[in-house]
Amino acid sequence: MAMIEVKSITKSFPVKKYDQAAKKYVKDTLTVLRDFSVNFDQEGVTVLLGPSGTGKSTLLRCINGLETIDKGDIIVDGMSVRDKHQLRKIRETCGMVFQQTVLFPHLDVMDNLTLAPCTLLGMSKKDAVERAKQLLDKVGLLSKEKARHNELSGGEQQRIAIARALMMNPKALLLDEITSALDPEMTSEVLAILENLASEGVCMLAVTHEMAFAQHVASRILFMDKGSLVCDASKDDFFTIYRKENERIASFLKFIGE
Amino acid sequence: MQVFDFAAYARFKWSDMRMILKAMGVTLHVTLLSLAIGTLIGLILGLIRCAKNPIVNKLPLIVMEPLRNSPLIVQLFLVFFGLPSVGIRMKAMQAAVLTLSLNTAAFFAVLVHSSIKSIPEAQWEAGYALGFNKFQIYWKIIARQAIRLLIPQAITLYISQLQCSSLVSFLSLMDLSKAGQQVAQKTMLPFLIFGIVAGLYFVLSFPLARFAKYLEKRIGFTI
Ligand SMILES: Nc1ncnc2c1ncn2[C@@H]1O[C@H](COP(=O)(O)OP(=O)(O)OP(=O)(O)O)[C@@H](O)[C@H]1O
Ligand SMILES: [Mg+2]
Numbered sequence: 063m064a065m066i067e068v069k070s071i072t073k074s075f076p077v078k079k080y081d082q083a084a085k086k087y088v089k090d091t092l093t094v095l096r097d098f099s100v101n102f103d104q105e106g107v108t109v110l111l112g113p114s115g116t117g118k119s120t121l122l123r124c125i126n127g128l129e130t131i132d133k134g135d136i137i138v139d140g141m142s143v144r145d146k147h148q149l150r151k152i153r154e155t156c157g158m159v160f161q162q163t164v165l166f167p168h169l170d171v172m173d174n175l176t177l178a179p180c181t182l183l184g185m186s187k188k189d190a191v192e193r194a195k196q197l198l199d200k201v202g203l204l205s206k207e208k209a210r211h212n213e214l215s216g217g218e219q220q221r222i223a224i225a226r227a228l229m230m231n232p233k234a235l236l237l238d239e240i241t242s243a244l245d246p247e248m249t250s251e252v253l254a255i256l257e258n259l260a261s262e263g264v265c266m267l268a269v270t271h272e273m274a275f276a277q278h279v280a281s282r283i284l285f286m287d288k289g290s291l292v293c294d295a296s297k298d299d300f301f302t303i304y305r306k307e308n309e310r311i312a313s314f315l316k317f318i319g320e
Numbered sequence: 321m322q323v324f325d326f327a328a329y330a331r332f333k334w335s336d337m338r339m340i341l342k343a344m345g346v347t348l349h350v351t352l353l354s355l356a357i358g359t360l361i362g363l364i365l366g367l368i369r370c371a372k373n374p375i376v377n378k379l380p381l382i383v384m385e386p387l388r389n390s391p392l393i394v395q396l397f398l399v400f401f402g403l404p405s406v407g408i409r410m411k412a413m414q415a416a417v418l419t420l421s422l423n424t425a426a427f428f429a430v431l432v433h434s435s436i437k438s439i440p441e442a443q444w445e446a447g448y449a450l451g452f453n454k455f456q457i458y459w460k461i462i463a464r465q466a467i468r469l470l471i472p473q474a475i476t477l478y479i480s481q482l483q484c485s486s487l488v489s490f491l492s493l494m495d496l497s498k499a500g501q502q503v504a505q506k507t508m509l510p511f512l513i514f515g516i517v518a519g520l521y522f523v524l525s526f527p528l529a530r531f532a533k534y535l536e537k538r539i540g541f542t543i
Contacts, residue, residue, distance in 0.1 A: 164446035
């Protein structure tokens with residue numbers, strides 16, 4: 063059984079659409095994911111590619127229970143996202159990091175890291191601090207444990223956010239374009255951390271536009287377009303066979319300069 | 321000019337000053353009690369304003385909007401002179417505290433609501449993503465940030481309500497401004513007496529204002 067099973071889910075959002083004839087906004091639904099299925103095992107790094115607006119973020123948010131799905135089901139480690147009581151466990155299993163970092167501004171770095179494990183896992187403060195120090199060391203920011211979010215660069219904030227997600231000891235990390243708000247230098251800092259984690263066996267499901275990362279670190283590549291899965295391949299197949307044979311993939315890769 | 325007629329100052333007796341100081345106690349009593357009650361009710365109303373249900377979160381507006389959009393003096397008259405005609409009779413003190421409490425509550429609720437709403441949605445998401453539930457996020461993440469926005473604004477409201485409490489003198493309540501009027505009339509020294517009264521209001525409110533400034537510096541941070 064796969065660790066994450068996405069079973070033919072449908073997800074739509076209520077939106078307002080301008081009706082030309084009636085000259086007013088009317089309610090409409092935008093179906094982002096239609097009958098979407100995919101499985102993830104707890105191994106390696108899977109990179110999720112696809113043009114903007116195809117539902118990559120939506121998929122990750124559905125897996126983490128941040129969006130409620132209309133149809134189908136998602137089973138994470140045997141738990142359904144439809145079961146409200148399991149959500150906490152699911153989120154513990156899948157840590158998530160967003161494009162825009164959100165450290166808690168009222169807490170320093172150390173407290174940002176220890177808040178969740180102390181509150182939710184009943185970890186003692188002492189153990190949490192110890193674990194936090196290990197993880198801060200791993201992301202190269204041990205010296206910043208007392209810093210506030212506004213004393214950190216964007217890249218540093220993202221590295222803290224990664225460490226914070228790892229505090230819960232998740233089985234997988236869901237990463238949603240976590241470097242796309244960063245300049246190239248900070249991006250490479252963050253990617254280096256991810257590469258390091260991957261080599262230690264941390265399982266990741268990452269949406270990214272960093273092709274270098276996909277080529278070096280990913281083991282599996284998913285390509286999505288308009289809410290459906292176009293391609294699910296090993297990295298090597300993706301960058302050789304699929305890039306030649308699938309027109310949409312070829313033009314996407316060309317477009318982002320690969 | 322009367323101000324330089326120092327002999328006239330003899331008309332201002334120690335007993336007059338005692339009366340003013342006693343009235344200052346009444347002002348403090350009315351203000352502190354209504355600020356405490358108003359803050360509590362306002363907190364509850366403000367939290368209901370933040371509810372997700374679109375009907376529930378509008379309910380507090382039924383009391384808040386009339387209170388925010390009519391003069392306090394009219395509200396005082398309505399409660400003290402108007403309610404007896406529907407059989408509800410109150411002492412001036414009770415009417416004053418009740419009205420000022422509700423009035424404070426209406427304004428405080430807006431501050432609570434807006435402080436909570438100005439915490440970015442992303443903070444909620446980050447909390448959910450870590451596995452916190454709604455109440456844990458409210459308590460551990462949102463409230464702690466919102467209160468930093470709320471405190472300085474609340475103190476500004478308190479200062480303004482302290483000054484508005486002078487309106488209770490229209491209910492024949494012997495508060496600081498009422499005592500000022502009486503003593504001024506009796507001694508015929510309005511410049512001196514109202515000067516003293518203004519000074520006493522200042523003594524009550526200025527430290528609060530400075531405290532708000534201090535808090536703003538101390539706990540203010542960029543989000
Ligand atoms: N809360 C929402 N309400 C309405 N529409 C939404 C909402 N969230 C997402 N959408 C729409 O769903 C579609 C998919 O969005 P999503 O964020 O999943 O795309 P994406 O693949 O992550 O794109 P990008 O690469 O730009 O991040 C978009 O058209 C977006 O406008
Ligand atoms: Mg996205």
